[in-house]
Amino acid sequence: MSTSPEPTAGGALHRVNPAHLSPPRGFSHAVTATGSRLVFLAGQTALDGDGRIAAYTLPGQFRTALTNLLAALAECGGDPSRLARVTVYTTDVPGYRAHAAQLGHIWRELAGRHYPAMAVVGAVRLWDEEALVELDGIAVLP
Incomplete structure (x- = not known):
């Protein structure tokens, strides 16, 4: 089993990737966390500040949705290293796979x-x- 601890003041996230599972690319198989505050991040799409879709390609929408998710997390005092879980919902799984490297x-x-x-x-x-x-997510803050 491979673990990657990321200690921070007041808490830590450990990314766990068992050796007998397929090697993860762009994700961790599991994350354990200690901390004092959970942040549940609502689903974010490519909406701009005026409530309009800001991009029309899958990579463009992914960039904007991730930017929005990280902005909500930052407002709570967190940064990307504090993300324990992210779920991506897409209406185009084949397109998502085709753009995986760019994403x-x-x-x-x-x-x-x-x-x-x-x-x-x-x-x-x-x-x-x-x-x-x-994209939606869960973060653990110290």
């Missing part, structure tokens, strides 16, 4: 190499009709 680059650019436990879930449609992708 990984966007993740590393905005969130670094702090990979939470993640899942990608296909959806018929999202609340915002033009949305192709939505």
